[in-house]
Amino acid sequence: MVGEILAILHNYFVKEIHTGRFEISNGQLQGVDIAPGQFYRVIGSVYNDGVYKYPEAHQADESFQGAVWTLAVPQDLEKLAEEIKAYNEKNQAGPYTSESWGGYSYSKRTGNNGAPISWREAYRTRLARWRKL
Numbered sequence: 001m002v003g004e005i006l007a008i009l010h011n012y013f014v015k016e017i018h019t020g021r022f023e024i025s026n027g028q029l030q031g032v033d034i035a036p037g038q039f040y041r042v043i044g045s046v047y048n049d050g051v052y053k054y055p056e057a058h059q060a061d062e063s064f065q066g067a068v069w070t071l072a073v074p075q076d077l078e079k080l081a082e083e084i085k086a087y088n089e090k091n092q093a094g095p096y097t098s099e100s101w102g103g104y105s106y107s108k109r110t111g112n113n114g115a116p117i118s119w120r121e122a123y124r125t126r127l128a129r130w131r132k133l
Contacts, residue, residue, distance in 0.1 A: 003051030011132040027058040041069040
């Protein structure tokens with residue numbers, strides 16, 4: 001979820017960029033100094049492009065030529081990502097927020113354009129402070 005949010009924000013909070021040949025063995029990235037709990041982005045890999053949290057990431061073993069960005073994701077953003085994840089689990093895709101039988105009625109969950117409210121819309125203002133254009 002954090003990787004998806006960072007991509008939408010156009011802000012990866014890059015701390016350092018490492019380029020060259022990298023090795024992932026036993027599911028862990030080798031040769032880059034990453035602190036426990038720190039996020040990093042892999043670019044140029046066949047199997048592992050994306051954002052991961054060290055050491056929780058369990059990646060496919062490979063050797064690749066590319067880049068690894070160490071990131072300094074704010075703790076507030078990481079907490080918000082957990083909140084968004086819970087929102088998504090609670091608000092599964094579907095057009096209705098409530099239904100009733102008998103005289104049958106329903107309520108639709110919609111935004112200004114009539115489409116269902118996504119987490120992007122629900123959290124837009126709270127994410128705005130980190131957004132880069």
